[in-house]
Amino acid sequence: MGIRKFLMEVLDDPQITMIVESKFMRYFWGDMMLVIVIILILIAILMKQFIQTGLVKPMREMNAAMQHIAAGDMDYKITNCYSGEVGEVFHNYEDMRRKLKESMEKTIDNEKKNRELVSNISHDLKTPITSIKGYVEGIMDGVADTPEKMDRYIKTIYNKANDMDRLINELTVYSHIDANRIPYNFHQINVAEYFNDCVEEVGLDLESKNIKLDFTNLVPSQTQVIADPEQMRRVINNIIGNSVKYLDKEEGIIEIRILDEIDSIRIEIEDNGKGINQKDLPNIFERFYRTDASRNSKQGGSGIGLSIVKKIIEDHGGYIWATSKEGEGTCIHFVLRKYEVENDE
Numbered sequence: 001m002g003i004r005k006f007l008m009e010v011l012d013d014p015q016i017t018m019i020v021e022s023k024f025m026r027y028f029w030g031d032m033m034l035v036i037v038i039i040l041i042l043i044a045i046l047m048k049q050f051i052q053t054g055l056v057k058p059m060r061e062m063n064a065a066m067q068h069i070a071a072g073d074m075d076y077k078i079t080n081c082y083s084g085e086v087g088e089v090f091h092n093y094e095d096m097r098r099k100l101k102e103s104m105e106k107t108i109d110n111e112k113k114n115r116e117l118v119s120n121i122s123h124d125l126k127t128p129i130t131s132i133k134g135y136v137e138g139i140m141d142g143v144a145d146t147p148e149k150m151d152r153y154i155k156t157i158y159n160k161a162n163d164m165d166r167l168i169n170e171l172t173v174y175s176h177i178d179a180n181r182i183p184y185n186f187h188q189i190n191v192a193e194y195f196n197d198c199v200e201e202v203g204l205d206l207e208s209k210n211i212k213l214d215f216t217n218l219v220p221s222q223t224q225v226i227a228d229p230e231q232m233r234r235v236i237n238n239i240i241g242n243s244v245k246y247l248d249k250e251e252g253i254i255e256i257r258i259l260d261e262i263d264s265i266r267i268e269i270e271d272n273g274k275g276i277n278q279k280d281l282p283n284i285f286e287r288f289y290r291t292d293a294s295r296n297s298k299q300g301g302s303g304i305g306l307s308i309v310k311k312i313i314e315d316h317g318g319y320i321w322a323t324s325k326e327g328e329g330t331c332i333h334f335v336l337r338k339y340e341v342e343n344d345e
């Protein structure tokens with residue numbers, strides 16, 4: 001009881017109350033300041049955390065992605081997902097990356113096709129040049145010793161020069177158009193007439209090389225196909241060019257047969273050359289593919305002749321394959337759809 005009384009008396013004393021009040025205020029403000037400082041520090045930490053995860057991290061990711069794009073790597077995807085404005089920026093980046101990738105792939109593809117085209121045409125230019133050289137040498141050496149022979153030689157040189165002219169024109173046309181396709185000129189052609197003309201021209205060439213040419217046409221005389229006569233000539237020249245190149249017999253024989261297959265015609269060009277190994281057979285239409293045997297031989301070649309042939313036949317809606325027996329010869333078969341005309345018979 002005594003202590004309680006003593007405290008009441010002390011607190012009632014205004015002097016003591018003032019001292020207590022001033023001490024209390026001092027301690028109170030001191031604590032308040034500490035609390036405010038702690039709160040401010042906490043806010044700063046939280047803000048830093050927020051800026052770090054919400055802005056700095058995505059900016060770093062975006063920067064890394066942009067560096068990949070600048071270095072030409074269009075496959076770099078940003079995997080993290082963000083919401084809000086940052087998410088929108090990432091979404092737009094992904095859109096931009098996809099479009100850039102598509103356009104880059106298109107450019108690369110066009111460049112590749114352009115290169116292929118130039119090498120296709122240069123490849124095919126070699127054939128008429130070699131022929132022209134051969135015929136001119138024939139004339140210079142006096143092989144064309146009769147007026148008829150001379151006439152035939154000159155006619156062939158003229159035709160070969162026309163082939164070259166056509167190929168060079170094709171190259172010029174190509175270099176001016178962006179879409180890289182062989183500029184086909186499809187016509188309705190009469191099979192018998194067309195192949196008779198071809199055989200006549202090729203026969204002359206083969207005759208000078210001592211190679212026998214047999215021609216059999218088993219399709220009705222009115223049969224027609226839709227084809228580009230110039231490109232079809234490239235096909236025949238390439239196939240026969242191979243038959244000549246890979247001939248290993250004293251007496252070379254090439255047979256051209258045209259067979260009737262109701263809705264289509266099948267052309268077979270067979271030689272009695274060195275033939276192709278069964279394991280190589282499925283690959284010979286691939287670009288740059290040459291069998292070991294031909295790579296090791298003296299005959300030059302780049303392995304693109306048959307890839308051009310395949311492309312042209314497929315662009316005509318047809319298909320092509322080869323059969324062969326090593327040591328005995330090779331036969332190239334291709335099928336073209338007939339153009340249905342009213343049958344009067």
Ligand SMILES: Nc1ncnc2c1ncn2[C@@H]1O[C@H](COP(=O)(O)OP(=O)(O)OP(=O)(O)O)[C@@H](O)[C@H]1O
Nearest residue numbers: 242243246284290291294301302303304305306330
């Ligand atoms: N008639 C054939 N007889 C034997 N092998 C052939 C015959 N035709 C093609 N080949 C083989 O198929 C390969 C591919 O033929 P392709 O015409 O595409 O190329 P290439 O003749 O080697 O070269 P290029 O035609 O570009 O000058 C040849 O290297 C050859 O090995």
Ligand SMILES: [Mg+2]
Nearest residue numbers: 242301305306
């Ligand atoms: Mg070839």
